[in-house]
Amino acid sequence: MVFNSLTFLVFLTVVLFVHHLPLSWKHKKWNLWWSSYLFYAVWNPPFVVLLWISTLVDWWAGKWLAEAKTPTRKKAFLILSLSVNLGLLGFFKYGTFLLENFQQLLFLLNMSFQPARPDIVLPVGISFYTFQSMSYTLDIYRGKIKPWGSFSDFALYVTFFPQLVAGPIVRAIDFLPQLATVCKATSAMMGWGFFLITLGLFQKVILADGIFAPVVDTVFGAVQNAGLIDGWIGVLAFSSQIFFDFSGYSTCAIGIGLCLGFTLPDNFRFPYGAIGFSDFWQRWHVSLSSWLRDYLYISLGGNRKGRLRTQINLMLTMLLGGLWHGASWHFVIWGCLHGIFLIVENGYKQLFIGKSAIRKDTSAGARGFLLALLTFALLNVSWMFFRATDLSSSFILLKAMTLGGSSDLGSLLAPSEITIVFLLTPVLMTTHWFMRNTSLEAIAARIPWGLRALIISFMIISLVLAPGEDRAFIYFQF
Numbered sequence: 460m461v462f463n464s465l466t467f468l469v470f471l472t473v474v475l476f477v478h479h480l481p482l483s484w485k486h487k488k489w490n491l492w493w494s495s496y497l498f499y500a501v502w503n504p505p506f507v508v509l510l511w512i513s514t515l516v517d518w519w520a521g522k523w524l525a526e527a528k529t530p531t532r533k534k535a536f537l538i539l540s541l542s543v544n545l546g547l548l549g550f551f552k553y554g555t556f557l558l559e560n561f562q563q564l565l566f567l568l569n570m571s572f573q574p575a576r577p578d579i580v581l582p583v584g585i586s587f588y589t590f591q592s593m594s595y596t597l598d599i600y601r602g603k604i605k606p607w608g609s610f611s612d613f614a615l616y617v618t619f620f621p622q623l624v625a626g627p628i629v630r631a632i633d634f635l636p637q638l639a640t641v642c643k644a645t646s647a648m649m650g651w652g653f654f655l656i657t658l659g660l661f662q663k664v665i666l667a668d669g670i671f672a673p674v675v676d677t678v679f680g681a682v683q684n685a686g687l688i689d690g691w692i693g694v695l696a697f698s699s700q701i702f703f704d705f706s707g708y709s710t711c712a713i714g715i716g717l718c719l720g721f722t723l724p725d726n727f728r729f730p731y732g733a734i735g736f737s738d739f740w741q742r743w744h745v746s747l748s749s750w751l752r753d754y755l756y757i758s759l760g761g762n763r764k765g766r767l768r769t770q771i772n773l774m775l776t777m778l779l780g781g782l783w784h785g786a787s788w789h790f791v792i793w794g795c796l797h798g799i800f801l802i803v804e805n806g807y808k809q810l811f812i813g814k815s816a817i818r819k820d821t822s823a824g825a826r827g828f829l830l831a832l833l834t835f836a837l838l839n840v841s842w843m844f845f846r847a848t849d850l851s852s853s854f855i856l857l858k859a860m861t862l863g864g865s866s867d868l869g870s871l872l873a874p875s876e877i878t879i880v881f882l883l884t885p886v887l888m889t890t891h892w893f894m895r896n897t898s899l900e901a902i903a904a905r906i907p908w909g910l911r912a913l914i915i916s917f918m919i920i921s922l923v924l925a926p927g928e929d930r931a932f933i934y935f936q937f
Contacts, residue, residue, distance in 0.1 A: 462711045584624030648720065662706055697843075
């Protein structure tokens with residue numbers, strides 16, 4: 460069940476109707492609990508069992524962690540939580556990848572091994588809800604929170620349907636307290652929530668799917684025939700597609716949460732206006748980047764153990780961040796590139812401390828904008844590896860983008876497609892640049908109500924008239 464479908468519209472209408480009936484808070488939470496399991500079961504009912512496993516293991520591990528009298532016992536219960544969650548994630552997401560690479564290693568050693576294909580199906584959203592559930596036991600282990608008193612509340616935290624399958628990844632410390640008292644959506648929350656749902660669907664259906672996806676599919680579906688212009692236009696189109704697709708999902712999730720009376724964290728903060736890659740990761744998929752920072756990078760030592768160790772920690776964090784996105788070597792390369800970018804940027808800041816053009820006090824000037832352009836250009840190179848279907852396709856397209864491919868300029872795309880991407884990409888980047896230090900709420904507050912009504916009407920009419928193609932959100936595959 461995807462947000463951009465009539466089925467979900469009916470589902471959400473029923474959930475909101477029941478949620479706003481004069482029922483007790485307990486019964487409203489039960490409505491959300493059952494609705495969340497139904498929402499997930501539509502994809503593949505047996506995989507609900509995995510949700511139950513993560514929920515039960517982390518619920519009891521959290522209790523045992525708080526009751527443990529010795530550091531050894533605390534570590535044992537934390538290892539239990541991590542082993543179960545990462546074990547499930549490793550088997551379903553990386554089992555086939557590890558088996559294939561083991562076969563390749565044996566082949567290099569002149570050995571043959573032909574096991575039966577496991578044909579493992581990846582449960583939708585497993586990367587998101589395992590990280591979310593693990594954060595609960597990790598925070599208890601670190602003493603940031605205490606075990607929650609209600610199992611049904613914790614189960615709802617793990618399965619809350621608006622952000623269950625593609626984030627934002629919510630921390631227990633932020634969500635569970637909202638369940639302690641009645642969450643009632645005010646008229647302002649309902650109005651802003653419906654606006655965000657409309658905006659998110661417009662980003663997904665009209666911009667990501669309607670404008671950019673056809674260009675991306677054409678180029679990445681025939682990389683062997685791509686030329687220089689094809690390559691760059693295809694990658695620029697994907698940078699727009701993935702932003703509007705993923706930001707559209709997060710915007711919808713936040714809007715649905717508001718309509719139910721819940722506050723979910725922002726996941727995107729105009730990332731293509733970023734100056735440097737540390738700034739980018741504070742703006743792109745914020746819930747994941749902050750998770751990796753707090754639970755992985757800092758646990759590895761962060762920047763507290765010298766320059767060399769800091770660089771190693773940055774690289775390991777980004778490599779694992781790349782693998783989190785997918786079990787393939789082109790995702791590893793994507794993570795490696797971001798690790799290199801962060802290491803170079805970190806070294807530049809240390810070498811020119813006090814003079815860096817990346818400092819906030821100079822970020823609004825011409826040098827800041829040029830650095831933002833450089834950041835955006837390098838991002839597009841990394842996006843090429845992210846979108847490619849495999850590592851060989853990545854290098855074929857990289858060759859086309861640098862040296863030209865089968866045709867010097869390209870013959871895959873129509874002039875109209877090239878023109879649209881060429882014109883809209885600067886608009887997107889410039890918009891992010893001018894909005895980088897503000898918020899959508901602040902901008903909306905400055906727009907006259909008549910113009911706001913016109914914008915909302917335009918988005919609704921566009922959605923109604925859009926072709927009825929229900930493309931899944933890109934991040935569902937992660």
